[in-house]
Amino acid sequence: LARVAVGVDLGGTNVRMGLVTQSGEIIARRKGKTRVKDGPEKVVGRLIKTASGLIEKARSDGHRVAGLGIGCPGIITADGVVKVSPNLTGWVDLDLAGQLSGGLRTKVRVENDANAYALGESWLGAGRGAESLVVFTLGTGVGGGIILAGKLWRGVDGMAGEVGHITVNPNGRQCGCGNRGCLEAYSSATAVVERTVEALRGGRFTTLSSVIRQSSAEMSALKVMEAALSGDMLAKTVYSEAGKYLGIAVADLVNLLNIERIVIGGGMAGAWGLMEEAVNYEVYRRAFKVPAERCEIVTAQLGDDAGILGSAGLALGKLE
């Protein structure tokens, strides 16, 4: 009779769910579309239905279910209310913990998605063995989570860890948040695509030119990565610049928090080889020797499972 928990990774597009054991094994999975347009009531209803199925299965297999943890984009209060979410339109002051625990009759923990991801990596991934670390998620945007002395630092309003909105260039590129020169404006997949398209539109001619001949919507961070790996100079420069600004942010964190490890995760982590040199150069230049030598910079290990595992770990009481 093993203790298990349901871990949920709720995104703006996809929902991923898993049944997770105490040792962090995922023994069953469910996947579906979020369909935000249906409104929170229907989305939450579907979450309850799918999770119920997993919980029933767990019980019939002889497991004891400790609860459910869910990683959710947006501002989450300590008691699991979604104050507002950039990706889940219309989710305002939604008592997600209350609705899920009412529907499922089990304990529910709601956590910000980037925090859940960071907790997952710290428990079972690239953060294992480190007591204090910062996890970056480089994807459409740039998020993160800060774990200090083995505990997630959530901040007073659950808003801590916004590493994507460190100012890395005060008069720099416009960021989606309204500010100029945020890390996210340089080192997200969105920024990589935008900078490439801008350069091609500006007259640069490279192996990527054919991609946007029809539409710039054809460009992707993956295509830019592939071009860079084939030697395309523009693509290499765009990734090297992404690395440069990532390195500035990493150096800030090294100087501020003197942590043991930085974990680079999210879809863009696949292009780490194209950014690593620039990151290390900036950290070497900008951070003090002792904390810079202390801090290992590594890539994430759990891929899309980090959020499921981190949320489940919270529900299992394995993580704080």
Next chain:
Amino acid sequence: LARVAVGVDLGGTNVRMGLVTQSGEIIARRKGKTRVKDGPEKVVGRLIKTASGLIEKARSDGHRVAGLGIGCPGIITADGVVKVSPNLTGWVDLDLAGQLSGGLRTKVRVENDANAYALGESWLGAGRGAESLVVFTLGTGVGGGIILAGKLWRGVDGMAGEVGHITVNPNGRQCGCGNRGCLEAYSSATAVVERTVEALRGGRFTTLSSVIRQSSAEMSALKVMEAALSGDMLAKTVYSEAGKYLGIAVADLVNLLNIERIVIGGGMAGAWGLMEEAVNYEVYRRAFKVPAERCEIVTAQLGDDAGILGSAGLALGKLE
């Protein structure tokens, strides 16, 4: 019979010492010159002598002495060894806690000076009532301390809290640390003087021109402040720029740590009125609404006593 502790603020130039009660009252004081040139042995010997006198006085007044706390510039290990110090030449791997406790036969806590200052303000000054705060010390350099959930965050090597070396302008002014564009290169007293002298040498003619007619060594951050308060445009611009870059660093911390309060301390805090508008503008532009509205920005209240009080508070077990 009240419990008291000795608090010491050891600087590169001055030593200040006080006998501090449980409620944070300083009931006796000693002051002297550090005279770093004499070497660590003599400096520590003088510290022991002065502290012995204070401890004897406390005992003859009927107090019980809990121990001694000392704030010291440099990298300090968890067991009170000074690894290296920028201000105390020749202090390398010096077991300050061991030497002081051996000489005084009392418990000794050694803490980084900016951390001790931050702890003092959090206990009895502008940080009272806040559980999580960041304290900036704007002086010759820019230092700081980070207090999260009521506890000082020291980092793995005691190096956390280096807010002065956040990069606020990646290709910006040269900083003493070797990096470019650190906060310290814009918002320290040193930077205010340098920028003013540079502008005057570059041909600007203002009420401050007469100050450097003999020697640029005559310029001080205080003179620039007085000129700014009298309406000197150059002086106002220099302080406003100091505020702008301070605001960028404050916004970074607001987004990263979602703290309750930022305390602006150190000698430059006296010019807060000349920087406040620029700081608030940058924070408003760059930080997310919820954590920015949460975070109060206030000036320090304890002046030169913050370090004595913070160190004594550690020795009294009032602070962690």
